[in-house]
Every structure is written in structure tokens, then in C-alpha cells.
Amino acid sequence: MLIRNQYITALANKGQREDGRKLDEFRQTRIEANPIANAEGSARVWIGKTDVIVGVKLGVGEPYSDKPDEGVLVSNAELSPMAHPDFEPGPPGEKAIELARVVDRGIRESHAIDIRKLCIKEREKVWMVNVDTQVMNHDGNLIDASSLAAIVALRNAKMLHYDEKTEKVDIEKRTGPLPLLDIPVAVTIYKIGGRLVLDPTYNEEEAATARLTVSTTGDGQIAALQKGGTEPLSLDEIRECFRLSVEKGREIRKLI
Template sequence: MDSRLANTWRLTVNERKFIETALLSGIRIDGRNPYEYRKLSIKFGREDGSSEVQLGQTHVMGFVTCQLLQPYRDRPNEGTLAIFTEFSPMADPSFEPGRPGESAVELGRIIDRGLRESRAVDTESLCVLAGKLVWAIRVDLHILDNGGNLVDAANIAALAALLTFRRPECSLGGEDSQEVILHPPEEREPLPLIVHHLPIAVTFGFFSSESIMVIDPTHHEEAVMAGRMTATLNANGDVCAIQKPGGEGVLQSVIMQCLRLASRTAGDITKKINDAVEAYKTERASSKIKRHPASIALEGIGSGGNVKGKQNLSLNLRV
């Protein structure tokens, strides 16, 4: 991915020189050191499968939905996972409304490659009826504010939404056991997706002056950098994908350094995602208990605890 994912900020010559001079001194204009990530905030909506991620000034929302479709012929026992991105003109003046542009498609492909090629989501568990019906999972990513490094923010939003999404439980019935019965959430608790690991995308920016490298570039840095590379790793240090488009060439030693930094960063981000998801699940369970208080009513209890006459016993408790 090149400057197509960077916004069209028109920096003056003095602004460009100021950014590059500061980087030569090991200082970034936002006060971070070259290998420091911006502040990350992860929130969730009221419905399962919705997330809101803020990375510095970059703001992304993610939504996960599902529907029953026919599987691909070459994979009759596997469900599908698709990533779609939407760039709002309010996020950046260079984003045009309407059909997704090249930058939106490329952003979706980078996130999709990290998720699918590493088989992070168990697609076999999405099979309902082999060769006939499987769950198709769709992740929609909405860019609300482009403050730089859209890839990492959108990737985190997609993972957080997938971890909190729940699909309806279904069973097979009918005379030939080929009829799919969808159970509403009031009848059966929806099921979460099976996610084996979290592929975390970590983006690096490269500058022509003395091979300067930074992690998590801002929109100002994207406007002057000469190239970028996105490494997708999980908390175990396994490399899931690497994206290096055109631009300045990168030495092998620099790539290995990026992978070491990305591995450490992936572990930190994974912990933040898991902590946010656990807090969301705890709050969700607590709200369900409040909505469905336990109530027990017994009538006609005689002496010695014997039940006489009419008895009404009801217990309504969902966790």
C-alpha cells in the first residue's frame, strides 16, 4: 500500500523539513519516540458484534453480520468470511462517496489476508448443512476519522467485533432432517465465533533520509514518508502476513527488526483487546441478570414445609 491510503494533506516545504529534522533527532511531532504506539481505545456498542476503535486521531467502527448461504463448491464444509470497508468523506476530504475506491479495497484485502490465510476464524464450525448451507460472516469497517495508519485501527476494530459477535443457534429437523431451524435468542442463547488467535497488523513507515523508520505513522508522517510495510503477527510471534508495496527498498536486517518490534506490539495489543472483550462480556452478563431477575412464588405451603393446594414455581435467570 502506498500513499493512496494516506490523506491528501498539502504540507509546505518547511513543514516537511521540520518533520524530517525532528525524526533525525529521534523525535516525532506528536511527542512519541520512533517505536512508540499511539493511545488505543476500544469500545463496544449495545449490540453484539459492534466495536469502536480510536487510535490517536484515527477513528474506525466495525460491525459483524451473518446470513445463511450456499458454500463454495471446493469447500462445501466451510463457512465464509468477508471484509468490506467504507470511506466517508467526513473522515478525509480525499475520500469520495459511492463505490469503494482502490484504497478502500486494498485496506480490506490486507485485513482479509491476515485473517483468512492464518485461519484465525474457524470456518468449519460455520457449516450447518454440508454442501447446502453455511454461515457467511461479513465484517463492515467504517472509517470515521483518518488520523493516519488506517490498517492497524481497522484491523483491531474487525477483531474486536468478531470476538463479541454471536450468531443464532440452529438445528436440523423435518422428516428427512434436512430442514434448518433457526432458534431466536429468547429460546436458545446465540453462539460466539471460534477464534483461534488474533492476527494483529502493525504498520511501519520508512523515510528516505538515512533510512528512518517509525511505527504507527500519523497522517502528517504518511504525507512525507517514502514507503510503508504492514506485518501481521499474533501474540505467539507467528507471522500471518506481510504487506510491502512499492516505495523505498528495505534491507533484510530492517525487516527482521520490524518483525521483532511487531511481535512485541502484537502481544500488547492482544492483551488490550482481550481485556476490553472480557469487560464487555462481564457487563453484558450483568445486564442480563438485571433484566431477568430470579423470582420464586410458592402458594399453599403448610406446616412442616408440605405443599398444599396450588403450587406456582417459576425461575427465570439467564447469564
């Protein structure tokens, strides 16, 4: 294990990678829109061998008392034991919770969803937007893959009809699209050895000492940050992460 980390680190310091990619090069990224018929919106994203599905389900619930006219975004992530030998069954652990919250933050802070339009009756009823991430196969870079799948799923989501008389949601009746205002894209920059690397494989993630997720909006603003890993970063490195994220974000946005 340690030997592999050393090998990957030594390669990165020379500007090289195990699979021959450039340090800032993503693996082949493929998006499938709406693979799940029963979800209001869904997307499956493959980045190399990493494979995630995000499904959006709508429900009706009570708004938060401090935001009586806003719909509610609820995010969850499941690191299924099917997806990697290290994943265990049971309630979401720290890693899954962080994944869900980072995906959530990118969507929430960019105000991607026009959440005011999700109010049915102020103080009483609003739409709950459940964004569920299911990791199918983990080969690194889950945050970027899941964030991409989430925004594509939201973009493909159709609103449901809520009947005020019967107070029921009509699952059969799908109305217009979910109101979206922006397409946030999360790009996570990893530090391996002395270099910054994008889209790491699982093995490369193991060798990384720090990471910074930078979510950017369509107009090049930063909408959320999350640092991970134990190594501190310098402000110069952070600035370079911003630049990389804005640049890559632009490329990824073209795939959507």
C-alpha cells in the same frame, strides 16, 4: 505540503516526531466493545484521532465449491467522506480495497476463525461472516486500527440461531460466541527518512516512503505481510519490522 513532509522527515531522522512521541510509540489506544447493538459483534477503536468501527454481521449462504465445509469470511472497508476531506463518495477505491484485503488476510491466514465450525450443511449452507470496516475519522494508521477493531468485533460476536425447518435465521436468538482460535494483530511499520516509525499520524503517513504491515499470531508467528509505498526496503529493514511487530503485537494483545 512538501515543506511539512521535509520537516517530518528531518525530525524522524533525529529520532523525533511532531507530537513528541518516540518513533515506536503508539498514540493512546482505546477500544470499545460492542457499541452497535444490531451487529452480531462490533468494536470501535480509537488510536489518537483515528476512529474506526468494525461490525460483524452473519448470514447464511452457499460455500465455495472447493471448500464445501467451510464458512466464508467477507471483508469490506468504507472510507467514508465524513472521515477525511480527501475521501470521496462512491464505490470503494484502491485504498479502501487494499485496507479491507489486508485486514482480511490477517484474520484468514492466522486461521483466527474456526471456519469448519461455521458449516451448517456441507456443500449447501454455511455461515457467511461479514466484517465491515467503517472509518469514522482518519488520522493515520488505518490498517492497524481496523485490524484491531475487526478482531475485537469477532471476539465479541455471537452466533445466531438457524432454523433448519423454516430455513431462516433468527436474529433475536443469539447463541454462543463465534468460534475463534487465535488473536492476530497487525502492526504496520512506516519508513520516514531513514527511520522506521510506528503508528503514524496522517501527516506522517504523507511523509512516509514505504510501509510494511506484519500480522502476528498469539504464538509469535507471522500470518500475513503486505508492503506498500514506492520505496524498496532492505532485508535488514524487513527483519527489524518483524521484530517490531512481534513486540508491539504483544503489547496490543494485552488491550484486548
